[in-house]
Each structure stands twice: as structure tokens, then as C-alpha cells.
Amino acid sequence: MFDYVSKNTDKFLLLARGQMSVFPVADAKKSVIYNTIEYEVDTPVYGLKTAPYKLINISNYIPQKGLAELLDALKLLPQTQFSLDAYGNISDPDFYNSIVAKAKETSNVQIHEAINGAVKFERLKQAQLFICPSHNEGFPLVLLEAMSVGLPIVTTKVGFIEEMLGSDYPLYCEPNSATSLAQAINQFFELENKQELSERIKHLYHAKFSRLVHKQVLNQIFDIEN
Incomplete structure (x- = not known):
């Protein structure tokens, strides 16, 4: 069944780069798209405080x-x-x-x-x-x-x-x-x-995992014009 699916599927979306080496499909068919969260909120500067x-x-x-x-x-x-x-x-x-x-x-x-x-x-x-x-x-x-x-x-x-x-x-x-x-x-x-x-x-979140980045990666994978 997996052989049939792999031969007849153009793209496999993986949720982590660490899956690339263990997923038994040609690299050309694999793309990584990180999960993102349901919605984002505006946040102020980190609330640095002293103990407690x-x-x-x-x-x-x-x-x-x-x-x-x-x-x-x-x-x-x-x-x-x-x-x-x-x-x-x-x-x-x-x-x-x-x-x-x-x-x-x-x-x-x-x-x-x-x-x-x-x-x-x-x-x-x-x-x-x-x-x-x-x-x-x-x-x-x-x-x-x-x-x-x-x-x-x-x-x-x-x-x-x-x-x-x-x-x-x-x-x-x-x-x-x-x-x-x-x-x-x-x-x-x-x-x-x-x-x-x-x-x-x-910064790491907004560079790799934000909703905007998620959309951009999807558009790139499926050749969708913005």
C-alpha cells in the first residue's frame, strides 16, 4: 500500500526536518512545513521581574x-x-x-x-x-x-x-x-x-514558525502566487 501511495503522490509534507532522513521517499518529493499556531497575539516587551x-x-x-x-x-x-x-x-x-x-x-x-x-x-x-x-x-x-x-x-x-x-x-x-x-x-x-x-x-518564532512564514512556505511548495 505504501509503495503504491509513494509512487502516485507528488508531494509529501513533513512537519520537521528531522523526518527527512527517516521517511522512505525520494528527497525530491519531500518538503518540510513547520506547524504554526491557531492565532497570534500582540505582546509587549518581556515582563522581566525579580524573584519570585x-x-x-x-x-x-x-x-x-x-x-x-x-x-x-x-x-x-x-x-x-x-x-x-x-x-x-x-x-x-x-x-x-x-x-x-x-x-x-x-x-x-x-x-x-x-x-x-x-x-x-x-x-x-x-x-x-x-x-x-x-x-x-x-x-x-x-x-x-x-x-x-x-x-x-x-x-x-x-x-x-x-x-x-x-x-x-x-x-x-x-x-x-x-x-x-x-x-x-x-x-x-x-x-x-x-x-x-x-x-x-x-525572533526565532517569527523567522521559522509564524503564520506568515507558514503561508509563504505553503505558497512556495505548491507554486501559488501571492
């Missing part, structure tokens, strides 16, 4: 998203340095209940239900650091949303995240490691050029 920093996590409440390690990591940091708000769909009720119980061990962690649309972007704009400690990912749109508002990110290198942020991004951590995660968050706390990192992330 507002940390944010947005994901489904499942073990693979690394929230349990995040809560353990926060116990290793000075409690006066931060607060955390986590938002997500309750995909695994047992895990969600365990997270709620673990969060009660500290006074500066709040667990919330899912948010979307304008409310999500408002919460992102109010934060100083987005944390994505996933064990596995593909090309997470929530990171694009954080990037679009210039929000610094602590994350793992799983999936295609390294392709999104670059190999030289300074705030990576190891998956399944509360210690590594705590070190990366603390590195953010001590970072002198937070504003510079914010501008770098926002």
Missing part, C-alpha cells in the same frame, strides 16, 4: 509530561524564588489526584484545569518561564505558543524540540530527572540576560 518568578506548565495530566518530576524539582529550589501554575486536561484521573496531593506539599504550586484561546495567551504573557519536562514529544504546539510571546522555556530535547529551539539553546534538561530539571530552572533564575533570551525566542 511566575512559572507555568501547560500539558495533559499524564505521567509522560513530567509534571511529577517538576514538582520534585521545585522542592530542591529556594521556595521564595518562584510560584508555579500548572494547567491541563485531566486525561489520567489517578495521576491527576497524585499530582494534586503532591502539590499540597508546597504553598506556591497551584494545579488548574485546562485553559485555551485568549485565556491561555494571557497566562503565558503573565509568566516569566515556561516549563516542559516531557519524556517524549513530537512537535509541541504549546512551545510555539510560548515562543510567540517571547517566553523563556526550560525543556527536554525529546522529539523535535531541539529542532525548534536550536542545539545551542541554554535551558535544556534531561527527561525523568528532577535534579537536572532543578538545575535548569536555577540556571534561569541566575541568568543575567533574560530579556535577551526572550527576544531570541520571539
Whole structure:
């Protein structure tokens, strides 16, 4: 079936450059078009503040998203340095209940239900650091949303995240490691050029992942005149 499809299809659209070498089709038929987000919002200059920093996590409440390690990591940091708000769909009720119980061990962690649309972007704009400690990912749109508002990110290198942020991004951590995660968050706390990192992330979004770039790449792939 795949042989038939590959022979009778002119173009295959891949969502990451890392898929080029593993997708078994001639390179001439393959094009990369990065995902983009549903809509974009105007954002002011990154809200640089001194501690306590507002940390944010947005994901489904499942073990693979690394929230349990995040809560353990926060116990290793000075409690006066931060607060955390986590938002997500309750995909695994047992895990969600365990997270709620673990969060009660500290006074500066709040667990919330899912948010979307304008409310999500408002919460992102109010934060100083987005944390994505996933064990596995593909090309997470929530990171694009954080990037679009210039929000610094602590994350793992799983999936295609390294392709999104670059190999030289300074705030990576190891998956399944509360210690590594705590070190990366603390590195953010001590970072002198937070504003510079914010501008770098926002520029990267607009250069590679914005809705405008997405449209331009589509037009180029299908030879559509603007």
C-alpha cells in the first residue's frame, strides 16, 4: 500500500526536518512545513521581574509530561524564588489526584484545569518561564505558543524540540530527572540576560514558525502566487 501511495503522490509534507532522513521517499518529493499556531497575539516587551518568578506548565495530566518530576524539582529550589501554575486536561484521573496531593506539599504550586484561546495567551504573557519536562514529544504546539510571546522555556530535547529551539539553546534538561530539571530552572533564575533570551525566542518564532512564514512556505511548495 505504501509503495503504491509513494509512487502516485507528488508531494509529501513533513512537519520537521528531522523526518527527512527517516521517511522512505525520494528527497525530491519531500518538503518540510513547520506547524504554526491557531492565532497570534500582540505582546509587549518581556515582563522581566525579580524573584519570585511566575512559572507555568501547560500539558495533559499524564505521567509522560513530567509534571511529577517538576514538582520534585521545585522542592530542591529556594521556595521564595518562584510560584508555579500548572494547567491541563485531566486525561489520567489517578495521576491527576497524585499530582494534586503532591502539590499540597508546597504553598506556591497551584494545579488548574485546562485553559485555551485568549485565556491561555494571557497566562503565558503573565509568566516569566515556561516549563516542559516531557519524556517524549513530537512537535509541541504549546512551545510555539510560548515562543510567540517571547517566553523563556526550560525543556527536554525529546522529539523535535531541539529542532525548534536550536542545539545551542541554554535551558535544556534531561527527561525523568528532577535534579537536572532543578538545575535548569536555577540556571534561569541566575541568568543575567533574560530579556535577551526572550527576544531570541520571539525572533526565532517569527523567522521559522509564524503564520506568515507558514503561508509563504505553503505558497512556495505548491507554486501559488501571492
